[in-house]
Amino acid sequence: MTNTTSFDIKNLALAEQGHDRIEWALREMPVLRSLTERFGKNRPLQGIRMSGCLHITTETANLARTLKAAGADIVLCASNPLSTQDDVAAALVERYEIPVYAIRGVTTAEYYQHIHAALDHRPVLTMDDGADLVSEIHKSRTDLVSNMLGGTEETTTGVIRLRAMAQAEALKFPIVAVNDALTKHLFDNRYGTGQSALDGVIRATNILLAGKTFTVVGYGWCGRGIAMRAKGMGAHVVVTEVDPLRALEATMDGYPVMPLRDAAMQSDFIITATGDRHVVDKEHMEVMKDGCVLANSGHFNVEINIPALEAMAVRKHRPRASVDEYTLADGRRLCLLAEGRLVNLAAAEGHPSAVMDMSFANQVLCAVYLATRDHKLDNRVHKVPEEIDQEIAQLKLKAMNIEIDTLSAEQVRYLSSWQEGT
Protein backbone atom coordinates (compact mmCIF):
# COMPACT_ATOMS: atom_id res chain seq x y z
CA MET A 1 0.00 0.00 0.00
CA THR A 2 1.11 3.50 -0.74
CA ASN A 3 2.68 6.09 1.56
CA THR A 4 1.15 8.72 -0.67
CA THR A 5 -1.51 10.29 1.51
CA SER A 6 -2.92 13.07 -0.63
CA PHE A 7 -4.58 12.17 -3.93
CA ASP A 8 -7.99 12.11 -5.60
CA ILE A 9 -8.60 9.23 -7.96
CA LYS A 10 -11.52 6.97 -8.79
CA ASN A 11 -10.58 3.60 -7.30
CA LEU A 12 -7.30 2.25 -5.89
CA ALA A 13 -8.46 -1.29 -6.64
CA LEU A 14 -7.78 -0.63 -10.34
CA ALA A 15 -4.03 -0.38 -9.63
CA GLU A 16 -3.05 -3.85 -10.84
CA GLN A 17 -4.66 -3.40 -14.25
CA GLY A 18 -3.07 0.05 -14.56
CA HIS A 19 0.32 -1.32 -13.56
CA ASP A 20 0.18 -4.03 -16.26
CA ARG A 21 -0.75 -1.50 -18.95
CA ILE A 22 1.96 0.96 -17.83
CA GLU A 23 4.60 -1.78 -18.08
CA TRP A 24 3.23 -2.77 -21.49
CA ALA A 25 3.58 0.82 -22.75
CA LEU A 26 7.14 0.99 -21.41
CA ARG A 27 8.21 -1.72 -23.86
CA GLU A 28 7.75 0.80 -26.67
CA MET A 29 9.54 3.62 -24.82
CA PRO A 30 13.26 2.86 -25.13
CA VAL A 31 14.41 6.50 -25.05
CA LEU A 32 12.60 7.12 -21.79
CA ARG A 33 14.07 3.90 -20.39
CA SER A 34 17.58 5.04 -21.25
CA LEU A 35 16.95 8.42 -19.59
CA THR A 36 15.64 6.67 -16.46
CA GLU A 37 18.85 4.68 -16.27
CA ARG A 38 21.09 7.72 -16.85
CA PHE A 39 19.30 10.16 -14.53
CA GLY A 40 18.66 7.48 -11.92
CA LYS A 41 22.41 7.64 -11.27
CA ASN A 42 23.13 11.37 -11.09
CA ARG A 43 19.59 12.51 -10.09
CA PRO A 44 19.67 16.00 -11.65
CA LEU A 45 16.15 16.77 -10.40
CA GLN A 46 16.87 15.83 -6.79
CA GLY A 47 14.41 17.65 -4.52
CA ILE A 48 12.83 19.65 -7.37
CA ARG A 49 9.10 20.07 -6.70
CA MET A 50 7.15 19.56 -9.93
CA SER A 51 3.48 19.64 -10.86
CA GLY A 52 2.41 18.07 -14.15
CA CYS A 53 -0.94 18.76 -15.81
CA LEU A 54 -1.02 16.04 -18.46
CA HIS A 55 -3.37 13.44 -19.88
CA ILE A 56 -3.24 10.64 -17.31
CA THR A 57 -2.30 7.78 -19.63
CA THR A 58 0.12 4.87 -19.48
CA GLU A 59 2.75 6.95 -21.30
CA THR A 60 2.42 9.83 -18.83
CA ALA A 61 2.86 7.32 -16.02
CA ASN A 62 6.20 6.30 -17.52
CA LEU A 63 7.21 9.94 -17.89
CA ALA A 64 6.42 10.53 -14.21
CA ARG A 65 8.44 7.45 -13.23
CA THR A 66 11.46 8.77 -15.14
CA LEU A 67 11.15 12.19 -13.48
CA LYS A 68 10.86 10.55 -10.08
CA ALA A 69 13.90 8.37 -10.79
CA ALA A 70 15.76 11.58 -11.66
CA GLY A 71 14.96 12.86 -8.17
CA ALA A 72 11.88 15.01 -8.82
CA ASP A 73 9.16 15.32 -6.21
CA ILE A 74 6.24 15.18 -8.65
CA VAL A 75 2.46 15.30 -8.48
CA LEU A 76 0.07 15.01 -11.42
CA CYS A 77 -3.36 16.31 -12.36
CA ALA A 78 -5.33 15.79 -15.57
CA SER A 79 -5.18 18.15 -18.53
CA ASN A 80 -8.64 17.16 -19.74
CA PRO A 81 -11.79 16.04 -17.88
CA LEU A 82 -12.36 13.07 -20.22
CA SER A 83 -8.86 11.73 -20.91
CA THR A 84 -7.96 10.20 -17.54
CA GLN A 85 -7.39 6.45 -17.46
CA ASP A 86 -8.59 5.63 -13.94
CA ASP A 87 -6.56 2.42 -13.69
CA VAL A 88 -3.38 4.34 -14.51
CA ALA A 89 -4.18 6.96 -11.86
CA ALA A 90 -4.64 4.15 -9.33
CA ALA A 91 -1.35 2.47 -10.24
CA LEU A 92 0.54 5.76 -10.08
CA VAL A 93 -0.66 6.31 -6.53
CA GLU A 94 -0.44 2.77 -5.26
CA ARG A 95 2.49 1.20 -7.11
CA TYR A 96 4.70 4.17 -7.89
CA GLU A 97 3.80 6.50 -4.99
CA ILE A 98 3.13 9.45 -7.25
CA PRO A 99 0.19 11.59 -6.07
CA VAL A 100 -2.50 12.05 -8.72
CA TYR A 101 -5.58 14.28 -8.79
CA ALA A 102 -7.61 13.01 -11.73
CA ILE A 103 -10.85 11.15 -12.34
CA ARG A 104 -12.35 10.49 -15.75
CA GLY A 105 -15.57 12.45 -16.29
CA VAL A 106 -15.11 15.18 -13.67
CA THR A 107 -17.10 18.41 -13.89
CA THR A 108 -15.33 21.61 -14.87
CA ALA A 109 -15.35 22.73 -11.22
CA GLU A 110 -13.75 19.45 -10.09
CA TYR A 111 -11.24 19.68 -12.92
CA TYR A 112 -10.04 23.03 -11.59
CA GLN A 113 -10.06 21.76 -7.98
CA HIS A 114 -7.60 19.10 -9.14
CA ILE A 115 -5.41 21.71 -10.81
CA HIS A 116 -5.32 23.68 -7.58
CA ALA A 117 -4.55 20.55 -5.56
CA ALA A 118 -1.52 20.01 -7.84
CA LEU A 119 -0.50 23.64 -7.31
CA ASP A 120 -0.78 23.22 -3.52
CA HIS A 121 2.39 21.10 -3.97
CA ARG A 122 4.12 24.46 -4.52
CA PRO A 123 6.02 23.46 -7.69
CA VAL A 124 9.16 25.19 -8.88
CA LEU A 125 8.74 23.50 -12.28
CA THR A 126 5.46 23.03 -14.16
CA MET A 127 4.77 20.61 -16.98
CA ASP A 128 1.64 21.54 -18.92
CA ASP A 129 -0.42 20.19 -21.79
CA GLY A 130 -2.59 23.17 -22.70
CA ALA A 131 -1.13 25.74 -20.28
CA ASP A 132 -3.77 25.36 -17.56
CA LEU A 133 -1.24 25.24 -14.69
CA VAL A 134 0.63 28.30 -15.89
CA SER A 135 -2.59 30.11 -16.57
CA GLU A 136 -3.98 29.38 -13.06
CA ILE A 137 -0.69 30.40 -11.42
CA HIS A 138 -0.88 33.75 -13.21
CA LYS A 139 -4.58 34.25 -12.46
CA SER A 140 -4.93 33.14 -8.84
CA ARG A 141 -1.72 31.61 -7.43
CA THR A 142 0.76 34.41 -7.93
CA ASP A 143 2.32 33.50 -4.56
CA LEU A 144 4.06 30.66 -6.42
CA VAL A 145 5.75 32.86 -9.02
CA SER A 146 8.83 33.98 -7.07
CA ASN A 147 10.15 30.41 -6.65
CA MET A 148 9.41 29.23 -10.18
CA LEU A 149 12.36 28.04 -12.26
CA GLY A 150 10.11 27.64 -15.28
CA GLY A 151 7.74 25.34 -17.09
CA THR A 152 7.42 23.16 -20.16
CA GLU A 153 4.50 23.03 -22.59
CA GLU A 154 3.47 19.94 -24.53
CA THR A 155 0.96 21.08 -27.14
CA THR A 156 0.37 23.60 -29.96
CA THR A 157 -2.61 25.23 -28.25
CA GLY A 158 -0.67 25.71 -25.00
CA VAL A 159 2.28 27.24 -26.85
CA ILE A 160 -0.09 29.65 -28.61
CA ARG A 161 -1.64 30.70 -25.26
CA LEU A 162 1.78 31.15 -23.65
CA ARG A 163 3.18 33.15 -26.58
CA ALA A 164 0.14 35.43 -26.26
CA MET A 165 0.97 35.89 -22.55
CA ALA A 166 4.61 36.64 -23.34
CA GLN A 167 3.58 39.07 -26.08
CA ALA A 168 1.40 40.93 -23.57
CA GLU A 169 4.39 40.91 -21.15
CA ALA A 170 2.23 38.96 -18.71
CA LEU A 171 4.38 35.82 -18.52
CA LYS A 172 6.20 35.77 -15.19
CA PHE A 173 8.56 32.80 -15.67
CA PRO A 174 10.24 31.07 -18.61
CA ILE A 175 8.61 28.30 -20.62
CA VAL A 176 10.22 25.79 -22.95
CA ALA A 177 7.94 24.91 -25.89
CA VAL A 178 8.35 21.14 -26.05
CA ASN A 179 5.69 21.02 -28.78
CA ASP A 180 7.96 22.90 -31.15
CA ALA A 181 10.83 20.38 -30.95
CA LEU A 182 11.07 18.50 -34.22
CA THR A 183 11.21 15.18 -32.37
CA LYS A 184 7.84 16.16 -30.88
CA HIS A 185 5.50 17.62 -33.49
CA LEU A 186 6.83 15.82 -36.59
CA PHE A 187 6.02 12.49 -34.94
CA ASP A 188 3.54 12.98 -32.08
CA ASN A 189 1.21 15.46 -33.78
CA ARG A 190 1.45 13.77 -37.19
CA TYR A 191 1.85 10.02 -36.69
CA GLY A 192 0.48 9.90 -33.14
CA THR A 193 -2.68 11.90 -33.84
CA GLY A 194 -2.97 10.30 -37.28
CA GLN A 195 -3.27 6.83 -35.80
CA SER A 196 -5.00 7.55 -32.50
CA ALA A 197 -7.66 9.95 -33.81
CA LEU A 198 -8.80 7.29 -36.27
CA ASP A 199 -8.62 4.74 -33.47
CA GLY A 200 -10.97 6.97 -31.45
CA VAL A 201 -13.42 7.43 -34.34
CA ILE A 202 -13.45 3.70 -35.05
CA ARG A 203 -13.80 2.60 -31.40
CA ALA A 204 -16.59 5.12 -30.89
CA THR A 205 -18.61 4.24 -34.01
CA ASN A 206 -17.31 1.00 -35.57
CA ILE A 207 -18.34 2.51 -38.93
CA LEU A 208 -16.34 1.44 -42.02
CA LEU A 209 -14.17 4.27 -43.34
CA ALA A 210 -13.55 2.76 -46.78
CA GLY A 211 -15.58 4.52 -49.44
CA LYS A 212 -16.77 7.26 -47.06
CA THR A 213 -16.15 10.99 -47.45
CA PHE A 214 -13.95 12.09 -44.55
CA THR A 215 -13.30 15.79 -44.12
CA VAL A 216 -10.27 16.99 -42.17
CA VAL A 217 -10.58 20.59 -40.96
CA GLY A 218 -7.09 22.08 -40.63
CA TYR A 219 -4.05 20.72 -42.47
CA GLY A 220 -1.46 21.34 -39.75
CA TRP A 221 0.70 18.64 -38.19
CA CYS A 222 -2.26 16.77 -36.73
CA GLY A 223 -4.49 17.27 -39.76
CA ARG A 224 -1.83 15.92 -42.13
CA GLY A 225 -1.52 12.76 -40.06
CA ILE A 226 -5.28 12.23 -39.83
CA ALA A 227 -5.74 12.80 -43.57
CA MET A 228 -2.88 10.43 -44.44
CA ARG A 229 -4.23 7.60 -42.29
CA ALA A 230 -7.88 8.06 -43.31
CA LYS A 231 -6.79 7.92 -46.96
CA GLY A 232 -4.88 4.73 -46.17
CA MET A 233 -8.10 3.18 -44.89
CA GLY A 234 -9.87 3.88 -48.16
CA ALA A 235 -11.80 7.04 -47.28
CA HIS A 236 -12.24 9.88 -49.78
CA VAL A 237 -10.43 12.57 -47.81
CA VAL A 238 -11.35 16.23 -48.23
CA VAL A 239 -9.34 19.03 -46.59
CA THR A 240 -10.51 22.48 -45.50
CA GLU A 241 -8.08 25.25 -44.52
CA VAL A 242 -7.77 28.99 -43.96
CA ASP A 243 -4.02 29.17 -44.66
CA PRO A 244 -3.21 29.36 -48.40
CA LEU A 245 0.15 27.56 -48.03
CA ARG A 246 -1.34 24.66 -46.13
CA ALA A 247 -4.26 24.53 -48.61
CA LEU A 248 -1.77 24.35 -51.47
CA GLU A 249 0.19 21.63 -49.72
CA ALA A 250 -2.98 19.58 -49.19
CA THR A 251 -3.87 20.03 -52.86
CA MET A 252 -0.46 18.78 -53.99
CA ASP A 253 -0.66 15.92 -51.51
CA GLY A 254 -3.65 14.87 -53.60
CA TYR A 255 -6.67 15.94 -51.52
CA PRO A 256 -9.63 17.98 -52.77
CA VAL A 257 -9.59 21.32 -50.90
CA MET A 258 -12.77 23.37 -50.58
CA PRO A 259 -14.68 25.60 -48.14
CA LEU A 260 -16.18 23.70 -45.22
CA ARG A 261 -19.72 24.62 -46.27
CA ASP A 262 -19.22 22.67 -49.53
CA ALA A 263 -17.43 19.81 -47.78
CA ALA A 264 -20.14 19.61 -45.09
CA MET A 265 -22.81 18.75 -47.70
CA GLN A 266 -20.95 15.60 -48.80
CA SER A 267 -19.17 14.41 -45.65
CA ASP A 268 -19.85 11.22 -43.73
CA PHE A 269 -17.20 12.25 -41.16
CA ILE A 270 -15.87 15.69 -40.22
CA ILE A 271 -12.90 15.89 -37.86
CA THR A 272 -11.36 19.12 -36.61
CA ALA A 273 -7.66 19.63 -35.80
CA THR A 274 -7.18 23.40 -35.81
CA GLY A 275 -6.70 24.71 -32.25
CA ASP A 276 -9.33 27.27 -33.30
CA ARG A 277 -12.87 28.03 -32.12
CA HIS A 278 -16.21 27.16 -33.77
CA VAL A 279 -14.62 26.04 -37.02
CA VAL A 280 -17.60 23.73 -37.46
CA ASP A 281 -20.52 26.08 -36.96
CA LYS A 282 -24.30 26.31 -37.30
CA GLU A 283 -24.13 27.19 -41.00
CA HIS A 284 -22.26 23.94 -41.66
CA MET A 285 -24.59 21.85 -39.50
CA GLU A 286 -27.54 23.22 -41.47
CA VAL A 287 -26.30 21.51 -44.65
CA MET A 288 -24.75 18.28 -43.30
CA LYS A 289 -25.98 14.89 -44.46
CA ASP A 290 -28.11 12.70 -42.23
CA GLY A 291 -25.82 10.59 -40.04
CA CYS A 292 -22.74 12.79 -40.38
CA VAL A 293 -20.21 11.98 -37.62
CA LEU A 294 -18.46 14.96 -35.98
CA ALA A 295 -15.27 14.65 -33.98
CA ASN A 296 -12.52 16.91 -32.69
CA SER A 297 -8.84 16.18 -32.27
CA GLY A 298 -7.74 19.68 -31.30
CA HIS A 299 -6.91 20.54 -27.71
CA PHE A 300 -10.11 22.19 -26.45
CA ASN A 301 -13.76 21.24 -26.96
CA VAL A 302 -14.54 24.53 -28.70
CA GLU A 303 -13.70 23.58 -32.30
CA ILE A 304 -17.24 22.31 -32.94
CA ASN A 305 -19.94 24.78 -31.90
CA ILE A 306 -21.66 22.42 -29.49
CA PRO A 307 -24.00 25.05 -27.97
CA ALA A 308 -25.33 25.74 -31.50
CA LEU A 309 -25.84 22.01 -32.08
CA GLU A 310 -27.64 21.67 -28.74
CA ALA A 311 -29.90 24.60 -29.67
CA MET A 312 -30.72 23.16 -33.12
CA ALA A 313 -31.56 19.70 -31.80
CA VAL A 314 -35.06 18.51 -30.92
CA ARG A 315 -33.73 15.26 -29.42
CA LYS A 316 -30.44 14.06 -27.96
CA HIS A 317 -29.76 10.38 -27.55
CA ARG A 318 -26.66 8.30 -26.65
CA PRO A 319 -26.69 5.13 -28.81
CA ARG A 320 -23.10 4.17 -27.88
CA ALA A 321 -20.72 5.15 -25.08
CA SER A 322 -18.90 7.95 -26.93
CA VAL A 323 -21.64 8.97 -29.38
CA ASP A 324 -24.27 11.67 -28.83
CA GLU A 325 -26.85 11.65 -31.61
CA TYR A 326 -28.62 14.97 -32.13
CA THR A 327 -31.86 14.88 -34.15
CA LEU A 328 -32.65 18.16 -35.87
CA ALA A 329 -36.12 19.55 -36.60
CA ASP A 330 -35.97 18.30 -40.22
CA GLY A 331 -35.19 14.75 -39.07
CA ARG A 332 -31.43 14.73 -39.88
CA ARG A 333 -29.23 13.14 -37.23
CA LEU A 334 -25.74 14.46 -36.46
CA CYS A 335 -23.48 12.33 -34.28
CA LEU A 336 -20.97 14.06 -32.00
CA LEU A 337 -18.16 11.91 -30.64
CA ALA A 338 -16.71 12.21 -27.11
CA GLU A 339 -18.60 15.45 -26.36
CA GLY A 340 -16.31 17.26 -28.78
CA ARG A 341 -13.22 16.59 -26.64
CA LEU A 342 -10.02 15.17 -28.16
CA VAL A 343 -11.40 12.03 -29.73
CA ASN A 344 -8.14 10.10 -29.58
CA LEU A 345 -7.92 10.43 -25.80
CA ALA A 346 -11.61 10.48 -24.88
CA ALA A 347 -12.73 7.59 -27.12
CA ALA A 348 -9.43 5.69 -27.39
CA GLU A 349 -6.17 5.59 -25.42
CA GLY A 350 -4.28 8.53 -26.90
CA HIS A 351 -1.09 8.29 -28.87
CA PRO A 352 0.85 5.04 -29.16
CA SER A 353 3.73 4.82 -26.70
CA ALA A 354 6.41 4.80 -29.40
CA VAL A 355 5.71 8.43 -30.31
CA MET A 356 5.14 9.57 -26.74
CA ASP A 357 8.60 8.15 -26.05
CA MET A 358 10.09 11.05 -28.00
CA SER A 359 7.66 13.72 -26.79
CA PHE A 360 8.25 12.77 -23.18
CA ALA A 361 12.01 12.41 -23.61
CA ASN A 362 11.83 16.09 -24.61
CA GLN A 363 9.87 16.82 -21.44
CA VAL A 364 12.47 15.11 -19.25
CA LEU A 365 15.48 16.72 -20.94
CA CYS A 366 13.83 20.15 -20.88
CA ALA A 367 12.98 19.79 -17.17
CA VAL A 368 16.63 18.94 -16.49
CA TYR A 369 17.70 21.86 -18.71
CA LEU A 370 15.52 24.28 -16.70
CA ALA A 371 16.51 22.87 -13.31
CA THR A 372 20.28 22.70 -13.81
CA ARG A 373 21.02 26.04 -15.46
CA ASP A 374 23.37 28.51 -13.80
CA HIS A 375 21.20 31.44 -14.85
CA LYS A 376 17.45 31.48 -15.05
CA LEU A 377 16.08 31.96 -18.59
CA ASP A 378 14.19 35.17 -19.28
CA ASN A 379 10.40 35.24 -19.05
CA ARG A 380 9.38 34.21 -22.53
CA VAL A 381 8.64 31.07 -24.54
CA HIS A 382 11.93 29.38 -25.44
CA LYS A 383 12.78 26.82 -28.09
CA VAL A 384 13.95 23.36 -27.12
CA PRO A 385 17.75 23.47 -27.53
CA GLU A 386 18.76 21.86 -30.84
CA GLU A 387 21.12 19.44 -29.08
CA ILE A 388 18.14 17.94 -27.23
CA ASP A 389 16.29 17.29 -30.50
CA GLN A 390 19.42 15.74 -32.06
CA GLU A 391 20.08 13.57 -29.03
CA ILE A 392 16.52 12.22 -28.93
CA ALA A 393 16.57 11.40 -32.66
CA GLN A 394 19.87 9.57 -32.20
CA LEU A 395 18.63 7.63 -29.18
CA LYS A 396 15.44 6.65 -31.01
CA LEU A 397 17.32 5.46 -34.11
CA LYS A 398 19.70 3.48 -31.92
CA ALA A 399 16.79 1.84 -30.12
CA MET A 400 15.31 0.94 -33.52
CA ASN A 401 18.66 -0.57 -34.61
CA ILE A 402 18.92 1.87 -37.49
CA GLU A 403 22.38 3.11 -38.45
CA ILE A 404 22.97 6.15 -40.61
CA ASP A 405 25.96 7.56 -42.46
CA THR A 406 28.18 10.33 -41.08
CA LEU A 407 29.69 13.27 -42.90
CA SER A 408 33.32 12.83 -43.99
CA ALA A 409 35.84 15.55 -43.04
CA GLU A 410 35.83 16.67 -46.68
CA GLN A 411 32.01 16.94 -46.65
CA VAL A 412 32.03 18.93 -43.40
CA ARG A 413 34.52 21.34 -44.99
CA TYR A 414 32.48 21.59 -48.20
CA LEU A 415 29.19 22.20 -46.42
CA SER A 416 30.65 24.96 -44.28
CA SER A 417 32.48 26.72 -47.10
CA TRP A 418 31.12 29.58 -49.22
CA GLN A 419 34.06 29.64 -51.62
CA GLU A 420 33.66 26.29 -53.35
CA GLY A 421 31.35 26.20 -56.38
CA THR A 422 31.15 24.21 -59.60
Ligand SMILES: NC(=O)c1ccc[n+]([C@@H]2O[C@H](COP(=O)([O-])OP(=O)(O)OC[C@H]3O[C@@H](n4cnc5c(N)ncnc54)[C@H](O)[C@@H]3O)[C@@H](O)[C@H]2O)c1
Ligand atom coordinates in the same frame (compact mmCIF):
# COMPACT_ATOMS: atom_id res chain seq x y z
N1 LIG B 1 -5.32 15.05 -30.17
C1 LIG B 1 -4.07 15.11 -29.73
O1 LIG B 1 -3.57 14.22 -29.04
C2 LIG B 1 -3.23 16.29 -30.10
C3 LIG B 1 -1.84 16.14 -30.30
C4 LIG B 1 -1.10 17.25 -30.69
C5 LIG B 1 -1.75 18.48 -30.85
N2 LIG B 1 -3.09 18.58 -30.59
C6 LIG B 1 -3.85 19.83 -30.76
O2 LIG B 1 -4.38 19.82 -32.10
C7 LIG B 1 -4.54 21.17 -32.56
C8 LIG B 1 -3.78 21.34 -33.89
O3 LIG B 1 -2.38 21.14 -33.66
P1 LIG B 1 -1.33 21.20 -34.86
O4 LIG B 1 -0.01 20.93 -34.25
O5 LIG B 1 -1.83 20.41 -36.02
O6 LIG B 1 -1.44 22.78 -35.21
P2 LIG B 1 -1.01 23.53 -36.54
O7 LIG B 1 -0.89 24.96 -36.17
O8 LIG B 1 0.13 22.82 -37.20
O9 LIG B 1 -2.28 23.35 -37.51
C9 LIG B 1 -3.53 23.92 -37.31
C10 LIG B 1 -4.11 24.23 -38.71
O10 LIG B 1 -5.48 24.60 -38.57
C11 LIG B 1 -5.74 25.61 -39.53
N3 LIG B 1 -6.96 26.35 -39.17
C12 LIG B 1 -7.12 27.29 -38.19
N4 LIG B 1 -8.40 27.73 -38.21
C13 LIG B 1 -9.03 27.05 -39.20
C14 LIG B 1 -10.36 27.07 -39.73
N5 LIG B 1 -11.29 27.91 -39.25
N6 LIG B 1 -10.66 26.25 -40.75
C15 LIG B 1 -9.74 25.42 -41.29
N7 LIG B 1 -8.46 25.36 -40.84
C16 LIG B 1 -8.11 26.16 -39.80
C17 LIG B 1 -4.46 26.47 -39.50
O11 LIG B 1 -4.36 27.25 -40.69
C18 LIG B 1 -3.39 25.39 -39.41
O12 LIG B 1 -2.93 24.97 -40.68
C19 LIG B 1 -4.04 22.04 -31.42
O13 LIG B 1 -5.13 22.38 -30.59
C20 LIG B 1 -3.09 21.12 -30.65
O14 LIG B 1 -2.90 21.54 -29.32
C21 LIG B 1 -3.84 17.51 -30.27
